[in-house]
Amino acid sequence: MEEGELDQARSLLHEALPHFPDNSYILFQLGMLSVAEQDYPAAIQRFRTILVNHPKATRVRLELGRALFNNGDDDDAERQFRFARSGDLPAEVNTHIDRYLAAIHQRRTFRWDASFAVAPDTNINAAPSIEEISIFGLPFRLSDDAKRQTGVGLTLNGSAEWTPHLTDTTRLRVGGTLSRTDYKGGEFDDTLANVWLGPNYRVGNTELSTLLTGTYRWYGNEPYNHALGIRQEVDYDLSSRTRFSTALEHQWVQHDSVTSLDGTRTDWTGQWQYTLTPSSGMMALVGVSRESTQLDILSNTIYRGGVGYYQELYRGISVLLQPEYLEAHYDAEIPAFGVERRDQLWRARLTLSNRQWVYHGYSPTLSFIHSERDSNIDLYSYDRNQFQLGVTRLY
Known part of the structure; x- marks a missing residue:
């Protein structure tokens, strides 16, 4: 993934998933692959699956908020960003979250x-x-x-x-x-x-x-x-x-x-x-x-x-x-x-x-x-x- 070999990464992850269906790392990387391909509904599903058993996973919640934002689900994205904002995050990450929240407020009209x-x-x-x-x-x-x-x-x-x-x-x-x-x-x-x-x-x-x-x-x-x-x-x-x-x-x-x-x-x-x-x-x-x-x-x-x-x-x-x-x-x-x-x-x-x-x-x-x-x-x-x-x- 770091070298841009997304197809090969996807193949490896899908090969491993049946053996470790509840592995959060595999699900997270599949979600990130979907984000890279702009398949936001698939990414949302992966991130939600992780949060079902790991509701305190701040990084996963942050990425879910980003995927929801890119998919146009502003209400749910705002909720996820506000939850993520309460975690122990670096100051620069909190600044990015605040920008997302401001963008949601600006563009949401219905x-x-x-x-x-x-x-x-x-x-x-x-x-x-x-x-x-x-x-x-x-x-x-x-x-x-x-x-x-x-x-x-x-x-x-x-x-x-x-x-x-x-x-x-x-x-x-x-x-x-x-x-x-x-x-x-x-x-x-x-x-x-x-x-x-x-x-x-x-x-x-x-x-x-x-x-x-x-x-x-x-x-x-x-x-x-x-x-x-x-x-x-x-x-x-x-x-x-x-x-x-x-x-x-x-x-x-x-x-x-x-x-x-x-x-x-x-x-x-x-x-x-x-x-x-x-x-x-x-x-x-x-x-x-x-x-x-x-x-x-x-x-x-x-x-x-x-x-x-x-x-x-x-x-x-x-x-x-x-x-x-x-x-x-x-x-x-x-x-x-x-x-x-x-x-x-x-x-x-x-x-x-x-x-x-x-x-x-x-x-x-x-x-x-x-x-x-x-x-x-x-x-x-x-x-x-x-x-x-x-x-x-x-x-």
Whole structure:
């Protein structure tokens, strides 16, 4: 290979491979041969095979990032470069990685994502387990429709964004997301669509976006509510390993049937992401949201906090753990119960994926989500277990 005898090198490596099918050195050299021949899909496959059992192999991850970059897979290339950047690399190599990251940001004008899953759920209507509730001091039995129900749903999530250049430092952002959960009978089907439009400015390592937003939700396959608003986002790359993001959004909300819920919703979130090692990363999130409706008993403030940890393991297994806590305070006493509503929600999500099984960029995932809400009004307390078995794009 060093003397340019690529055909002879390939012949020797292929002759050795059947005898040592898991030898990382042979697979790596075959990958490098594919890079030299500009056969980037073959190189990507070789490098991924090595990382299945050696997720901390920084050099392999770096070469995978380069092959993905040359193949036009910018999202995955950026991820691999950021993981590689956390390794013990010489300063000049880190400089090259930073150049690749800058080039990705400059040339990428379209990105999309999609996932699909089968989703068994122990409480599809987020209902309490109690049989009766006290209203104005009198006992009432819950109807069957108000009790918890189990079911198996189908979930679909998709997103896309187009960001054409307006000037060297300014882009236009046009995008949207769509999420849908579908259950048998349709009574608890839930669909949410979001769209946004606005300019994005980049100054050094900081990005600012001012977006007009729109939201429409259908519940039970009937229109539920819609909203228009404005959103301000700020992203700051402290380094190739660390990113801070914050977003503030204010929306004017109208409901299609229950007009007493009409009002405004303001939401702020702050997020920190950090790449720990070439095979792991973590994040933290805090937030607060304010919903003001025509009725004080429905107006509320929600405080939110969460963390996340990602680790690539051997045999191609990846683990993502995300615990989260939310606390809701309502403005006024509910006459029927004689107290102001207070909720505490604990939620934890565990996701397993297999990087070894990839088909057209998609990989199987298995998620388990446990939610438990404790309210001072029993009617709003519940626990819920959700499973999701599906496929998602591999990043």
